[in-house]
Amino acid sequence: MIGATATEMAAAVREGRITARELVQQHLEHIERVDPKYGAFRRVRTAEALREADAVDQRTEKGPLAGVPVAIKDHVEVTGEVRRDGSLATSSAPATEDHPLVRRWREAGAVVVGLTRVPELCIFPTSDDPDGVARSPWNPDYSAGGSSGGAGAAVAAGMVPLAHGSDGMGSIRIPAACCGVLGFKPGAGVTPHADGEGWLGLSEHGVLATTVDDVALGLGVMAGREITVRKKPLRVAISSRSPVVFAQPDSETRDGLHRVGRAFALAGHSTFARNPKIPASLQTLAGAFWTGAVAAELPPNIDESALQPRTRTHVAVGRAALRAGLADERQRDRWRDRALAFFDDVDVLVMPVLAKAPARAEAWSAKPWWPNAQMSTRLAPYPGMWNLAGFPALAVPAGMRSDGLPASVQLVGPPGSEDLLLGAAADLSWPRHPEQLSGTAARP
Known part of the structure; x- marks a missing residue:
């Protein structure tokens, strides 16, 4: 069932057309074949995943994600696994419990096959760590992006x-x-956070998948409520x-x-050109929050002397920004109000x-901070404004370059519009x- 959707896989397991163990074994073998080329995983949980799959097979109620192999970003806790955040400076102690979203996915029947590669402390928009580089499956000469780059490649x-x-x-x-996949950052408060995380309120947990239905399924389980695909x-x-x-x-x-x-x-749909009124100061504000969030929320027991030079500089810049009051919540509130007004007559x-x-x-982790910061801003100037506003945003493929x-766009809506964004994406x-991977796909 390599290449099938999560929705199709879960249905096949629930209906007895395949066991969870068989499904997970297929994907572990596929990972072994292709991941050396793409570098998506920091760690593959072969033995552990098969045990989890066996446990799913023994359930009477297998759940909405029955047997579905999933990947978890190396940024949250998975019981028994070391959370490294792409760094040699973080604690090597295994987690004693699951992050709330991992727990919810597992309770729904999902099987965690591995932890995906990220840049150090999930700061930058490329994903290389001390052991490898995450690459785009469309062209491995290019980065899979970041910080959830391993997830995108997987x-x-x-x-x-x-x-x-x-x-x-x-x-x-x-x-x-x-x-070239879907990636959904929900609005503030939709998915759970553990204590002490959130990047000063910028960060949200979400999902990457290849279909709208899979996004709705995965996000709904993560959120603990149904996420619908609303068409209108x-x-x-x-813009x-x-x-x-x-x-x-x-x-x-x-x-x-x-x-x-x-x-x-x-x-x-009614389409028209219109630009949101973006204040000239927004980029400075975004930079202050980007650096300040990392400085304010370093992982516990971190050895700062072991951080990459670019990361140490990022933390120092962030501390300076916080001392200077540049991560100004009042400015952020004003931008949020302005963004909300934009959607008075826009869906x-x-x-x-x-x-x-x-x-x-390439090894961006070996470069100084300034080239990384310049690359980050020139590559992706658009997403951060919606983190500052706390609005949901869904990345959708937009054809080929x-x-x-792949080309891509993001669909943005006001708070609470997750269902409308999914409904819109369903029209694309x-x-x-x-x-080159299509030959591996097999339908149930």
């Missing part, structure tokens, strides 16, 4: 149909864009305006945006995720996996 390559991610300044949507005629605003003067979209990005706009018009805003092609897949990489279409 889903795009069919290693799992559903992966957990977290998004503090685009960390779900950026890898979704780099890997929508007022759709289209390519970047909040960063020196990070404008290239022609391929604009082409993808126009393709989605035309698709929405053909589906019967969905369509914007790019990336301004240009993904970064090259001429270089063979995209290839679920790269062509």
